[in-house]
Amino acid sequence: MRVLIVEDEPALAGAVRDGLRLAAIAADTAGDGHVALEMLDINAYDVAVLDRDIPGPSGDAIAQAIVASGSGLPILMLTAADRLDDKASGFELGADDYLTKPFEMRELILRIRALARRAPRSTPPVHELAGIRLDPFRREVYRDGRYVALTRKQFAVLQVLVEAGGGVISAEELLERAWDENADPFTNAVRITVSSLRKRLGEPWVILTVPGVGYRIGTEGIDAEGISGESDETADETTDATTPGRTGNA
Structure with missing residues (x-):
């Protein structure tokens, strides 16, 4: 939001x-x-x-x-x-x-x-996709019935991806929608947060990388389109929710 x-x-x-x-x-x-x-x-x-x-x-x-x-x-x-x-x-x-x-x-x-x-919405308040159930109001996430504890920034990123309904979201759009106007466009915060979010959700990876384009929610792992579930980089769990330009949890 x-x-x-x-x-x-x-x-x-x-x-x-x-x-x-x-x-x-x-x-x-x-x-x-x-x-x-x-x-x-x-x-x-x-x-x-x-x-x-x-x-x-x-x-x-x-x-x-x-x-x-x-x-x-x-x-x-x-x-x-x-x-x-x-x-x-x-x-x-x-x-x-x-x-x-x-x-x-x-x-x-x-x-x-x-x-x-x-406010008028085209999607229901509670979103379900690829085994993920995300409730924006209660700030709760479940994967295949298992509760997943997320940081505030991880939740915001996952919400944008789930609401896209499997569509590809670029890193720039994630930065714009999950952070705010003070976010550094050259930061690696998106990649770090996505990587740590994958770990929280567990295997098989459900956040897939479209090389050179962005991220999407899916369950295919690697498919003919070259969409990969590989982690972008090794993330430090202590920095995954850092807001660009600030320290500590975002």
């Missing part, structure tokens, strides 16, 4: 971003309305968290732009205004939920996940 946080207070924006990342939610931040609109035009998000009172186009104007785009992107208004009239006007502009400051990070995370579940 990837979320856009539109908030002009750097300390609050950073705290929300870090809190979401700890919950395995990739988060980008925008400090004003102009940057927010540019990021919405470039990137695909699952939820937009908007402060109404920001420089440039207001949070209200951004909400109107999202609604007018027809994208169906869920909107959570985040503001200090707690009057009923303020909330009513926010909902009239297209907001799907409303949270007043100050707030608990856990509540924000629960609301974001609830909005993401309600």
Whole structure:
């Protein structure tokens, strides 16, 4: 899941971003309305968290732009205004939920996940493919009925691959969707995470490498198309979930 946080207070924006990342939610931040609109035009998000009172186009104007785009992107208004009239006007502009400051990070995370579940989807909330059962809401993964404990980053990568339904996902796309805009495009974090994820899921390998193209979920091991289940490199389990540019678990 990837979320856009539109908030002009750097300390609050950073705290929300870090809190979401700890919950395995990739988060980008925008400090004003102009940057927010540019990021919405470039990137695909699952939820937009908007402060109404920001420089440039207001949070209200951004909400109107999202609604007018027809994208169906869920909107959570985040503001200090707690009057009923303020909330009513926010909902009239297209907001799907409303949270007043100050707030608990856990509540924000629960609301974001609830909005993401309600958003129009072409795939069911629980995904099953090649013996893997992945539940995004409960953050649980099973392989052939066996529970598999994953780090936050491993889960995010597996979710992207499983939701692709067996299609090939490039390393660049994995970096974009499982990390965030601060990810170093030259990092080897994707290969390291995929390699350690294979080990967690166990043999036979279910994450296959398409040489020179990317990765996909499958059970054939090696087939006529040259798709291989070989590990890309030897991974250190202590670094598999490192976010590019940061240390420790992502």
